[in-house]
Every structure is written in structure tokens, then in C-alpha cells.
Amino acid sequence: MIRNPAARWMARATVCSLMLLATTGARAGTLEDVKARGTVVCGVSEGLGGFSEKDAAGTWRGFDVDFCQAVALAVIGDAAKVDYVPLSATDRFKALADKKVDLLARNSTWTLSRDAGQGLEFVGVSYFDGQGFMVPALYGATSPLQLNGATICVVSGTTTQDNAAAYFDKAGLKVSFLPFAERQDARKAYADGQCDAYTADRSALAGERADLPKPDGHMILNDVISKEPLGPVVRDDDAKWVNLVRWVLFGLIEAEESGLNQSNVATGQATEAKRLGASSGPLLGLPDDWLAKVIGGVGNSGEIFERNLGEETPMQLARGINALWTQGGILYAPPLQ
Amino acid sequence: MRRPFSSFALSRHSVRLLAGAFLVFTTAVVAPPMARAATVQELQRSLAIIRINAIDLLAKGERLPLPIQQRRDILRAYYEEQGGELLWLRDDRPEQLVAALDGAAADGLRPDDYPTGQLLSLLQETDFKDVRGLALIELYFSAAFLEYTADLSVGRFLPSKVDPNFFLKARSLDQGAALQAVATADSLDDFFESWQPSSSYYASLRGALAQYREFEAEGGWDLVPLGPPLKPGMTDPRVAYIRARLAVTDAADPEGPSGADTYDPDLVAAVERFQARHGLDVDGVVGPAVLVAMNVPVEDRVQEIVLAMERWRWMPRDLGQQYLMVNIAGFDLRRVKDGETEQRMSVVVGKPYSRTPVFSDMVRYIELNPYWTVPAGIAVKEELGKLRSNPGGLAAQGFEAVRGKDVFDLRSINWSNYGPGNFPFQLRQQPGPKNALGRVKFMFPNEHSVYLHDTPSRSLFARSERAFSHGCIRVSQPLDLAEQVLVAGGVSGWNRDRINQTVATDKNTVVKLNEPLPIHLTYLTAWVDENGVNFRKDIYKQDAKLLAALDGKALAW
Numbered sequence: 038m039i040r041n042p043a044a045r046w047m048a049r050a051t052v053c054s055l056m057l058l059a060t061t062g063a064r065a066g067t068l069e070d071v072k073a074r075g076t077v078v079c080g081v082s083e084g085l086g087g088f089s090e091k092d093a094a095g096t097w098r099g100f101d102v103d104f105c106q107a108v109a110l111a112v113i114g115d116a117a118k119v120d121y122v123p124l125s126a127t128d129r130f131k132a133l134a135d136k137k138v139d140l141l142a143r144n145s146t147w148t149l150s151r152d153a154g155q156g157l158e159f160v161g162v163s164y165f166d167g168q169g170f171m172v173p174a175l176y177g178a179t180s181p182l183q184l185n186g187a188t189i190c191v192v193s194g195t196t197t198q199d200n201a202a203a204y205f206d207k208a209g210l211k212v213s214f215l216p217f218a219e220r221q222d223a224r225k226a227y228a229d230g231q232c233d234a235y236t237a238d239r240s241a242l243a244g245e246r247a248d249l250p251k252p253d254g255h256m257i258l259n260d261v262i263s264k265e266p267l268g269p270v271v272r273d274d275d276a277k278w279v280n281l282v283r284w285v286l287f288g289l290i291e292a293e294e295s296g297l298n299q300s301n302v303a304t305g306q307a308t309e310a311k312r313l314g315a316s317s318g319p320l321l322g323l324p325d326d327w328l329a330k331v332i333g334g335v336g337n338s339g340e341i342f343e344r345n346l347g348e349e350t351p352m353q354l355a356r357g358i359n360a361l362w363t364q365g366g367i368l369y370a371p372p373l374q
Numbered sequence: 375m376r377r378p379f380s381s382f383a384l385s386r387h388s389v390r391l392l393a394g395a396f397l398v399f400t401t402a403v404v405a406p407p408m409a410r411a412a413t414v415q416e417l418q419r420s421l422a423i424i425r426i427n428a429i430d431l432l433a434k435g436e437r438l439p440l441p442i443q444q445r446r447d448i449l450r451a452y453y454e455e456q457g458g459e460l461l462w463l464r465d466d467r468p469e470q471l472v473a474a475l476d477g478a479a480a481d482g483l484r485p486d487d488y489p490t491g492q493l494l495s496l497l498q499e500t501d502f503k504d505v506r507g508l509a510l511i512e513l514y515f516s517a518a519f520l521e522y523t524a525d526l527s528v529g530r531f532l533p534s535k536v537d538p539n540f541f542l543k544a545r546s547l548d549q550g551a552a553l554q555a556v557a558t559a560d561s562l563d564d565f566f567e568s569w570q571p572s573s574s575y576y577a578s579l580r581g582a583l584a585q586y587r588e589f590e591a592e593g594g595w596d597l598v599p600l601g602p603p604l605k606p607g608m609t610d611p612r613v614a615y616i617r618a619r620l621a622v623t624d625a626a627d628p629e630g631p632s633g634a635d636t637y638d639p640d641l642v643a644a645v646e647r648f649q650a651r652h653g654l655d656v657d658g659v660v661g662p663a664v665l666v667a668m669n670v671p672v673e674d675r676v677q678e679i680v681l682a683m684e685r686w687r688w689m690p691r692d693l694g695q696q697y698l699m700v701n702i703a704g705f706d707l708r709r710v711k712d713g714e715t716e717q718r719m720s721v722v723v724g725k726p727y728s729r730t731p732v733f734s735d736m737v738r739y740i741e742l743n744p745y746w747t748v749p750a751g752i753a754v755k756e757e758l759g760k761l762r763s764n765p766g767g768l769a770a771q772g773f774e775a776v777r778g779k780d781v782f783d784l785r786s787i788n789w790s791n792y793g794p795g796n797f798p799f800q801l802r803q804q805p806g807p808k809n810a811l812g813r814v815k816f817m818f819p820n821e822h823s824v825y826l827h828d829t830p831s832r833s834l835f836a837r838s839e840r841a842f843s844h845g846c847i848r849v850s851q852p853l854d855l856a857e858q859v860l861v862a863g864g865v866s867g868w869n870r871d872r873i874n875q876t877v878a879t880d881k882n883t884v885v886k887l888n889e890p891l892p893i894h895l896t897y898l899t900a901w902v903d904e905n906g907v908n909f910r911k912d913i914y915k916q917d918a919k920l921l922a923a924l925d926g927k928a929l930a931w
Binding site: 179 | 444493521
């Protein structure tokens with residue numbers, strides 16, 4: 038899902054707290070700001086199942102939240118030193134450009150115009166998403182190509198409907214769309230049986246499915262009709278910070294590939310984490326034990342996935358293409374050397 | 375194209391639940407608590423009300439759930455018809471349908487593709503006084519039934535969508551007829567048996583599938599270590615491995631005689647059985663090709679059987695009382711009459727880059743002593759040089775040039791006057807012993823310009839893999855086949871002597887069949903015959919394509 042850019046005011050409370058931050062850290066580099074401030078200010082979603090949402094106790098949790106914490110662990114050594122700033126789809130890039138956040142970890146699709154047009158930089162891909170379809174399990178459908186004649190619920194104002202329309206057009210199938218401005222309304226219409234199918238990014242569908250009255254009564258089809266590579270974003274005018282955030286992401290992936298995980302780092306067996314951290318720390322402006330801290334705090338890329346999105350979570354997402362390149366997926370990091 | 379998905383496996387337990395639910399259903403409909411004594415009359419009246427509701431749902435304009443919506447007209451036509459009674463809310467029909475879908479694997483289909491768990495919970499959760507709801511359940515069951523019947527009967531894919539080399543006419547299910555037929559079938563098993571591909575080829579593959587699934591369940595077989603060719607009588611530690619491997623599929627004695635490392639005659643016989651089933655030279659020598667075939671895992675063999683069954687769904691339901699069938703992957707042609715294979719012979723088929731297409735057609739005539747016309751592109755590209763430098767050489771092989779009705783000696787033309795874009799001739803080879811098509815061709819005129827023919831270069835038939843042609847099919851016993859094809863085609867007066875005499879004249883002779891003979895060009899890497907279950911290499915990589923489609927791997931997700 039790629040939102041069309043449109044101006045909208047951020048929530049008042051957020052604006053106030055951010056003004057303060059923006060003024061304190063106007064000159065120095067982001068890393069120095071973060072160190073001086075003692076917290077990482079991380080832009081997240083306003084609530085997206087599995088990626089970033091507040092649990093019942095008011096604690097932020099999710100795949101993107103863990104990435105914010107990984108950065109905090111690398112720089113400050115403490116996962117708790119994160120200020121979460123919920124941002125709407127339309128506000129997120131401006132908030133980052135205006136230095137209201139240090140980074141975005143907010144299910145954002147990497148595209149050319151976002152990377153090149155706005156002074157921003159995607160540091161990599163943390164999650165390979167793509168648009169898919171959810172249908173009632175009772176339909177017995179196994180492919181969107183069986184949806185001829187269907188009415189499809191969709192959130193308007195994004196590329197989602199266009200993608201789907203192009204897909205069905207190419208397949209020679211006729212479908213009609215029922216667009217809604219808000220996600221909740223689209224979900225409700227689908228749950229009420231007004232639509233035969235619901236289309237959105239598959240990660241979002243997994244969250245929507247978990248929120249339906251009977252999740253088991255619905256299934257997400259395997260087919261993917263668009264590329265939606267999601268990843269953390271930073272400003273492109275601070276090369277040091279770009280590198281730091283990028284290599285935290287790669288470090289999580291490299292750790293999984295080298296067999297480093299939360300438990301073996303914690304029990305001190307993982308000299309590998311220390312070795313990797315010691316050689317890369319000085320180059321990134323980080324302490325030697327940064328990688329051990331990160332993995333000890335949030336785990337490697339596989340652990341982050343399974344904890345927030347995996348089969349055992351309400352999201353019930355299979356790792357699929359998001360597995361390591363050595364395990365049939367396409368998740369890949371350059372060497373930490 | 376469809377994709378598999380993980381759904382709800384139906385357990386025995388849930389079938390029992392369904393039976394329970396149905397008991398509730400019949401009790402509620404037939405015998406309200408106040409009047410326990412159920413009468414047939416009451417049941418029929420209740421069912422009639424549900425049926426009227428079903429018709430009403432279908433007739434009204436409002437949107438229905440997609441599987442029903444997509445079949446709205448067909449369902450409406452069925453239920454509105456005189457005698458278009460309910461199909462599922464009766465007897466143990468729901469249980470039968472769920473059990474059939476649950477058993478889809480026996481036909482090489484995937485049970486997870488069908489929403490059995492959901493259909494069951496529909497029944498379990500329904501309010502049996504809600505006739506509208508019951509009508510909808512009836513329609514859901516009908517939709518699921520039609521979906522499964524179509525998959526079973528005509529396949530899950532359009533052949534041409536899976537592989538551009540498949541030109542089989544797309545078959546579609548006559549859904550109205552299927553509804554009518556299931557209404558009167560004694561049991562659903564009877565119905566599905568008569569709607570699955572009817573040929574014995576399919577039925578035998580179904581048996582093979584069960585057998586190989588059993589091998590799979592029992593752990594398949596271990597790899598036989600590679601090594602130098604093993605010949606009868608030799609002693610080798612690998613003999614024990616071969617023994618164990620062939621004990622699974624080719625009735626080798628797993629123990630063997632004493633001195634078990636000796637490659638003894640009984641094991642040689644088992645190896646030869648294996649070789650015959652895999653289209654390998656039957657010589658008892660365990661060379662690299664035999665080892666490679668032995669070491670194909672059982673899962674892959676199961677998959678090959680499943681793919682062959684899927685391809686049978688694409689075939690015409692009626693192959694013909696008599697027909698020719700070429701299996702491209704088996705390099706083999708058979709002539710079948712009344713279900714019996716009367717003649718089999720080797721064939722040479724197209725190279726992987728000039729693949730023989732898959733389709734069905736009719737042999738309409740044969741040509742004895744055919745001319746061979748060099749395809750226009752090849753004539754200019756490959757022959758022009760020879761025409762300029764040594765037209766006599768080509769003339770000696772019987773080639774001549776044709777322009778309109780005039781035939782020219784190649785030596786009478788100044789070929790340097792002609793070239794690409796200016797080549798107003800057809801180059802053809804006269805009938806005779808050197809003719810590239812040999813002594814006979816079998817014509818089933820088609821858009822692919824494919825036909826069967828003889829060949830003067832017969833050595834290729836001795837090879838076990840025979841994909842050498844430009845797409846046409848060369849047969850190993852052409853005159854025997856010609857004799858029988860003429861008989862099958864209802865042409866009288868053409869015995870073998872007359873064929874031989876005509877061939878000896880070198881004169882081009884066309885013999886038209888009075889009754890065209892069906893011919894089926896197929897691509898099957900698994901089939902069953904007197905040797906057992908046969909497997910062949912996927913020479914055109916068409917199995918790989920179909921499998922990718924079945925697994926939804928066209929998009930890597």
C-alpha cells in the first residue's frame with residue numbers, strides 16, 4: 038500500500054512533545070543528538086497488528102518497534118530508551134524530514150520517489166511485503182483468478198485498488214471494488230459479507246484477519262500482486278546515522294545467518310557477536326559490544342519475525358520470502374566486515 | 375490458475391460430528407418435538423420449502439456469496455426444473471460429499487483446496503428452523519460439489535496456461551448435467567467414478583498413485599552409491615543397496631543368496647524389470663543412467679504420477695474406438711482398438727528446442743512415396759550455398775525445383791540470380807529410397823504442420839532417448855503401421871503386398887481413409903503397462919512447469 042501524499046496535521050500532543058526535541062538537536066549529528074538526549078525518537082504506525090501497536094498495558098510492541106529498540110540498544114545499550122511517535126501514513130515522511138523523529142520504522146514501502154525525492158534514505162528492506170487477497174475460507178478459493186465477478190473491499194487513496202484493477206484487467210476478469218476511506222470500515226464491510234474479498238498488503242491482511250470475529254473462517258491467498266519492500270527510513274543528509282541504522286538492520290540479519298540468537302548471546306557463548314561488533318563498532322561510532330547488546334535485547338531477524346508475525350502469533354504469517362537467502366527466502370545482508 | 379493453501383483438515387471426528395448434526399437436522403425438520411412420529415410427507419414438505427427458498431435466493435437480484443454467484447444461472451436452472459430436488463440436505467449426502475473431498479488425494483488432487491471444514495461448521499452451526507439459511511447451505515454444498523467435479527473431471531488448469539506447447543482444446547464441465555447426474559446417482563462414489571477421466575490409463579495411474587504413496591509412507595528407498603558400471607556376475611558392496619532398492623519396486627529378493635555381494639541372476643532380472651519400466655536399455659548393466667533413475671526419490675515419482683493424472687483430465691473423454699496415441703516423453707506410439715493396444719513402436723520426436731506439440735486430431739490420409747518439400751526458410755538459409763556451388767549433388771539426392779506447375783532440374787537454373795527475398799521456387803525431394811520422409815507419411819492436417827513419417831536414417835531408433843526431429847514424428851515400423859491404419863480407416867483392397875508393390879514403384883500415391891482415425895499426441899512421464907509403472911525423463915521440462923503451477927510457484931512467495 039502506497040499512500041498518496043496529502044497534508045494532514047499530526048495529533049496535537051505529538052506535535053508539542055516533538056517541538057522540544059527538534060529545537061534541542063538542531064545542529065549536531067543525529068548520533069550525537071541521540072546520545073545527548075539519551076533516547077531514540079522512533080516514528081511508528083498509529084497501530085498496525087504485529088508491526089507496531091500498543092498492548093493492553095500500553096507498551097509498544099511489534100516488528101517495527103523491535104527495530105527501534107535495536108537502534109537504541111546499539112547506541113545507548115538499553116531497549117527501553119525509545120520514544121515512540123505514532124505517525125499517520127500521510128505525515129510520516131514530513132515528520133522525518135522535519136527532524137521530528139530520528140528514524141521511521143513504520144511499514145513504509147521503498148520506492149524511487151520516496152528515496153530520491155524527499156531528502157530521505159531507505160537503509161534496506163526489513164520485510165518483503167506484497168499486496169494480496171483475503172477471502173472467506175468457505176469459498177474454497179485458492180487463487181485470485183477464481184474471483185471473477187467478485188466485489189472487493191479496499192481502502193481508498195492508495196495504489197491498492199489500482200494494482201488490483203490492473204491485475205484483474207490483465208487476467209480478463211471482471212470485479213468491482215467497494216472503497217472505504219478508513220481501514221476499520223473496509224474490514225467491517227468485509228466481515229459483514231458486503232464483499233467477497235478484501236485486498237491490502239498481506240501483512241496488513243494478516244492483522245485484519247486476526248481482528249475478525251472468526252479469523253479461522255478467512256484465509257489469505259498465496260498470490261502476491263505487487264512488490265512492497267518495507268524498511269527503516271532516515272534523512273539522507275547525515276551519512277553517519279544512515280550507516281549506523283543500515284548496519285543495525287544488516288547486523289540483525291547477519292546474526293541470524295551466523296546462528297547468533299538471544300539465548301546464546303545472553304549465555305556469553307557467542308564470541309562471534311563480540312568479534313563482529315568489535316571490528317565494526319569503531320567504524321559506526323558504536324561501542325564494541327553493540328551487536329551483542331542488540332541481539333541480546335531483541336534477538337536476530339528470525340526471532341523478531343517469529344515473535345511478532347510468526348505462526349504462533351495472531352498474525353500467523355509464514356516466513357516465506359522473508360526467510361534468509363540460505364533458507365529459500367530473499368533476506369540478505371552484506372557481510373559485516 | 376489455482377494455488378494451494380492450508381485450510382482445515384477434516385478429521386474422522388468431524389465427519390461424525392456432521393452425522394450428528396444431520397441427525398439433529400432431520401429430527402428438527404421431520405419431527406418437531408411435539409410430533410415425534412415423523413412422516414415422509416412432512417419431510418418432503420419441509421424440503422420443498424427449502425427448495426423454494428433456494429430458488430428465490432437465486433432468482434432475486436441481490437448479491438450472493440461468490441461461489442454461488444458465479445454459478446447462479448446453472449443452479450437456478452437446476453433447482454427450478456421439475457424434479458430439481460435438494461441434493462445435499464438429505465440422507466447422508468453431506469457426509470458423502472465431505473468424505474469425497476477429503477479423499478481428493480486419491481485422484482491426485484489436494485484436499486486442502488476444498489473447504490470441507492467450513493462446510494461442516496456451516497451445518498453444525500445452522501439454526502435448523504432458518505429455511506433461508508438452510509437454502510444457502512444447500513447452495514454452498516452445490517457450489518463446492520461443482521468446483522470439485524470440475525477439478526476432477528477437466529483439471530485445475532487450462533492446458534495452454536500452463537504450457538504454450540499444449541494445444542489441447544480446453545474442456546469445460548457441463549455443470550447442469552453434473553447436477554442432474556448427481557441427483558440420480560445411487561451414491562456420490564458412483565457419481566465421481568463416472569465423472570473422473572474414464573480411460574483405463576487414468577484408472578491404472580490412480581492405482582499406481584496409491585501404491586507409490588504407500589512406498590512413500592513406508593520411507594521410500596535409500597540412495598544407491600554411485601560407482602563404475604556393475605555387470606552381471608560381478609561382486610560389489612553396492613549389490614546390497616541395489617537389492618534393497620529393487621526389493622521395494624521390482625520384486626528383488628531383499629536377502630539374496632549367500633554371498634550377498636554377488637550380482638546374481640535373480641537380481642539381474644529385477645534390474646532388467648527396472649530398466650524396462652524406465653525406458654532404459656534392458657541389459658542388466660547398472661550404469662550411471664540406471665543409478666540416476668533408481669535414486670529419484672519416491673516423492674518425485676508420486677509427483678510424476680499426479681502430473682500424468684492431471685494431464686489425463688485434459689484429454690478428450692472419448693479417445694475413439696480405434697486410435698493412435700503418441701507419448702512424446704516415452705518416444706512411443708501405440709495403436710489401440712477397443713481398449714487393447716494392438717501395435718507399439720518406437721518413435722523419434724522433436725528436439726527440446728523444436729518440441730513436438732501436444733494435441734489431438736484425425737489421421738485423414740496416408741501418402742506412399744511422399745515428396746519432401748524443404749521448408750521455405752531452410753531452403754534459402756541452408757541450401758542456397760549448395761545450389762550455387764554444386765547443384766548436381768542435390769539433384770543426385772532427388773531434389774528438384776518447383777515453380778507453379780513447372781518442375782526444373784536444379785542444374786538448369788543459375789542460382790546466383792536468386793537469394794533471400796528473391797527465391798520463387800519450392801525445393802522438393804522426389805520419392806524414393808533417399809527421401810527424407812522415407813516411404814510413407816501419415817497426415818492429420820493441423821496448424822502445427824506435424825505428421826508421422828518414415829525415415830531413411832533408421833539408426834536413431836536404437837537409442838533409448840529419441841528427441842532428434844524438428845517436431846515431426848518418425849515411426850520405426852512405418853509400413854506395418856500403414857497397413858493397419860488403412861484397415862482401421864476402412865480402406866479395402868490395401869493389403870501388405872499392394873503396399874509393398876506401390877512403394878517399389880517410387881510413385882507418389884495418396885490413399886484417403888474412409889473413416890478418419892483419431893490420433894492423440896500426449897506428453898506423459900508416467901504410465902502403467904504390462905511392465906508396471908513406467909517413468910520417463912521430463913525431456914521438455916513440461917512437468918516442471920505444471921508442478922510450478924500446481925504449487926503456485928510462478929510467483930515466489
